[in-house]
Amino acid sequence: MAVDLTPRQPTKAYGGDGGSYYEWNPAELPMLGVASIGAAKLSLAAGGMSLPSYSDSAKVAYVLQGCTLRSALKPYRFVRSSVVDCMHDAFSSQLLVLLGKGTCGIVLPEASKEKVVAVKEGDALALPFGVQTWWHNTPESATELIILFLGDTSKGHKPGQFTNFQLTGSSGIFTGFSTEFVGRAWDLKEADAAKLVSTQPASGIVKLAAGQKLPEPVPEDRKDMALNCLEAKLDVDIPNGGRVVVLNTVNLPLVKEVGLGADLVRIDAHSMCSPGFSCDSAYQVTYIVRGSGRVQVVGPDGKRVLETRIEGGSLFIVPRFHVVSKIADASGMEWFSIITTPNPIFSHLAGKTSVWKAISPEVLEAAFNTTPEMEKLFRSKRLDSEIFFAPN
Secondary structure (H helix, E strand, O other): OOOOOOOEOOEEEEEEOOEEEEEOOOOOOOHHHHHOEEEEEEEEOOOEEEEEEEEOOEEEEEEEEOOOEEEOOOOOOOOOOOOEOOEOOOOOOOOEEEOOOEEEEEEOOOOOOOEEEEEOOOEEEEEOOOOEEEEEEOOOOOOOEEEEEEEEOOOOOEOOEOOEEEOOOOOOHHHOOOHHHHHHHHOOOHHHHHHHHHOOOOOOEEEOOOOOOOOOOOHHHHOOOEEEOOOOOOOEEEOOOEEEEEEOOOOOOOHHHHOOEEEEEEEOOOOEEEEEEEOOOOOEEEEEEEEEEEEEEEOHHHOEEEEEEEEOOOEEEEOOOOEEEEEEEEEEEEEEEEEOOOOOOEEEOOOOOOHHHHOOHHHHHHHHOOOHHHHHHHHHOOOOOOOEEOOO
């Protein structure tokens, strides 16, 4: 039976003054359940804090909005820039706007001390099983801190959906233990244990009181924990076409423990991303960060299983071995994807690295049942184009 591949927006699961937690539900996006993939988004207001928790799934987190500088005058276009501590030398033709600041606390399994990592737009973090995290958006932030979570739920409680375990708050795990057990565990009197467990009435997300401070980020804690995809070395850079940064076990070692690969792709106005597929039996989970365009997905027997418009905030999943291609609108398009293998391999069906350039002329003629002249014309095209194709 065919599965609906239509891109979807998330729905709000819970929230309050401090922010909100959104998630994609397998009932609305069935491929989540089929692929055992979870997808969620955390949005923290200024002063908001996501309370310490852990998840039943390994994840990749990507900061969609946070500490960065962005042009406010020019039309949307992808420009590489170096952003250090939210300071930047501005080009005279651009107005640069400070968008916010965030912090992530990470406690790795069996660690004796948390890592406190400053996060900003473009940061990707790999969060293996057992990692406990908290997130915070500073009170002086000019914008929300928004984090996307994509991960493997195959070992989780609900295929296609994350289950998060809160350590504190009204839904914290210690509200389920008796005061006797809590007191014994923490070496507290039962009255003190009961008071400590019950003093946080909120669940999941809070807004800190004015003047309440959290630990400052430690620069050394970023090492091997976060990679900024907007600043990292480009794996692919096609002028007027597009750019790719790939997360793998080399530039973000924890990706190996998570078991997922990921990439950030940015294509320019009206550019095309070559038709291609993951040739190692992986699913592709794609979140459109900004911009808009069109996507087509083709499956077995040459059947087009998806043809639709996509825009910022939507998410869709490409089934195994299906071929996908995208074309950006005038605004260009940017997307963040995970692939369900840590070091993915793709096969492209157009461009200089495509299978058509490797196949011999005689085989190509026979396969297409065409003439030598048409074969030569076909082979002469896209000799200098790789993956992304700028408009003619």
